[in-house]
Amino acid sequence: MPPFSQSTPISNGFSPNHHHQSTNIITIDVGGQLFQTTKQTLTLAGSNTLFSNLFNSSHHNSIPFLDRDPELFSILLSLLRTGNLPSRSKSFDLQDIIFEAKFYGVSHLLVQSQSNPSQFEPLNLEKSMLLPLSGRNPPSKITTTPNGSLFVSHGSKITSFDWSLQRKSTALTSFTGVDSLLALSSNVVAAGATDFSGLQILDLDLGVVRETLNWDNVTKSSSTVQGIGSSHEFLFSSFESGRRNSNSIVVYDLESFKIVTEVARNEIFGADLGSAIPSTKLNWVPSLSLLMASGSHSGASGVSGNVKFLDLRSGNVVWEIEETTDCFADITVSDTLSAVFKIGVNSGEVSYIDLKNFGSYKSWNYLGDARKANNVKKEGLGCKIECHGNQVFVGKQGELGLWSEVLMGGSKIGKDRIFRKNVLGRAKDLGGNRITNMGFGGNKMFVTRKDQQCVEVWQSSARRF
Structure with a gap:
């Protein structure tokens, strides 16, 4: 990186806007290297940040000095300018960038840039890493936050990963096994079990039960x-x-x-x-x-x-x-696609009901082979289906697939809707143990499999850090 970095070229000659430019440009000394940027760029960091303090320091006609790593500062300055980390940031440890972002008070911008849902590219997803879990129990449930934080229940434990997947912690619960799990914030989850009374609201940072909610039944x-x-x-x-x-x-x-x-x-x-x-x-x-x-x-x-x-x-x-003929092995609903989707327990095929025909149910529209609906082989037993954005993700045995709608002349009513099936992943990603959970957070998809003590992370190959 050059010792002097600037966002606006400096002219050696006279310019009618010279006075305006000089009052707008701020010079900062970081670890002996000079950087130039504008007041507008620094204000993007928000108030009560170190960048806003640099903006205020510039009013005293002196060059503020920071005894910090200039290369990491350069990366965060680029984050302010563009909203994204530069490509050269891949040569640094993400944890170092996170630590520096917290020091400057811009960790919220880092989270937004690295877990932006708009960077989720369904057709380009590949298995990028595995998150190991302690103990002998495979994951029973997973849940996520919009920015990509992940919570995994396995046995009596719940393990949480932060949005960067760099930091994890494990809390012990009073359940022998967790059957229902829902993230309420970056550190609070709702958890329940089919053999343990009450819905518990757990603060995983503090390791305490904030609330226990019970239903007052007649008996x-x-x-x-x-x-x-x-x-x-x-x-x-x-x-x-x-x-x-x-x-x-x-x-x-x-x-x-x-x-x-x-x-x-x-x-x-x-x-x-x-x-x-x-x-x-x-x-x-x-x-x-x-x-x-x-x-x-x-x-x-x-x-x-x-x-x-x-x-x-x-x-x-x-x-x-x-549901009687081909009851759902799993079912979900998509507001974006305006439809209810199921995977049939007998056929193993995906079908849907268009919500534009709400209240006038006649039959399911099969995306696969409707002839299988009447068999009793239970090909869909244990299969999973979830919607994310305008895609329908299916975990059928060990394989992942997704259905995408193909728009034909703008028609989206009843059987005029056409969906196309795609298989996810590279050749080495295909197959494996039966898929037990799918979850989505930020720009990532999370997958768990039967009898495996880990969580798979799927990302777009073009968006990985």
Whole structure:
């Protein structure tokens, strides 16, 4: 790097704007090397940062001096100018850049540049690294934050990784195994189990239980958690009584954790199988302002289930889909694609219902081979499906695939919609143990597999640090 770096060329001759330029340009001495930038660039760092102090120091007509590494300063100055780290930053340890960014007070800009969701390129994803976990238990659940922080439950432990995946910590819980996990912030998660009473709000930094939320069922027995979800203002928890004779979905305020309302409460009498199925997956649908709650049950006659769209204000079921022919092995909903997607437990094929036909359900539209729907080979057993952006990701046994919509003349109604299937990864990334979880955060995808004590990190090859 040259000893003198400048953002604006300096002219040796007279310029009518010379006075304006000289008052706008700031010279900084970092570790004996001079840098020049503008006041506007320094203000991009925000107030109460060291860069803003440099801006104020320039008013005294003296060159501020910092006894810091000039090369790392150059990288952060480039981050201020462009919003991205320069390519030369790849020759430095990311942890060194993080430490320096914290010193200058611009770590928030570093997080934004390195975990920007717009840098997520689905068709270019490759397995980039493995995150090892301590102990003998494989991951049971994973959850992420928008900036790419990752939380993994394995056995009675929850391991958290920061957005850079450089720092990890592990906390011991009171659960023997965690069956539901949801990130609420960079250090707080909601966790529950099907054999342990209560929904726990855990502060993983402090290693404490902030709240334990229970459902007051009629039999006054324990209330085990079957699923967790959230919207921008609510936390949802699906509970089942310890005696398995009642279930409900409780809605909490996301800030105070106070109960807001209760919906879809079922008291089971006799052989009412439909109401005996608790919801195990809760998805908020912003465009409809409805909660999609789904659950399935395996019995002597096969796998059956239901999908309910719930209005929180009235507590009513607005739309319900009964699943009997090819019940879902897994199911999700996409606001971006305006559709509900499932992978059939019998066929192993992906199908969808267009939300533009909301309330007028007739049948699922198969993206694969609809003829397999009636077989009972359970080819989809254990398969996973998740939506991220405008893509549908499928974990079928050990392989990852995604479905992308192909727009034909702008038509997006019913069977006129066309989706194309793609296989993810390079040849060496394909196959492996059955996929158990998929999660998305920032510009990364996280994958776990059966019996493996690690998490796979998938990134675009062009976006890796």
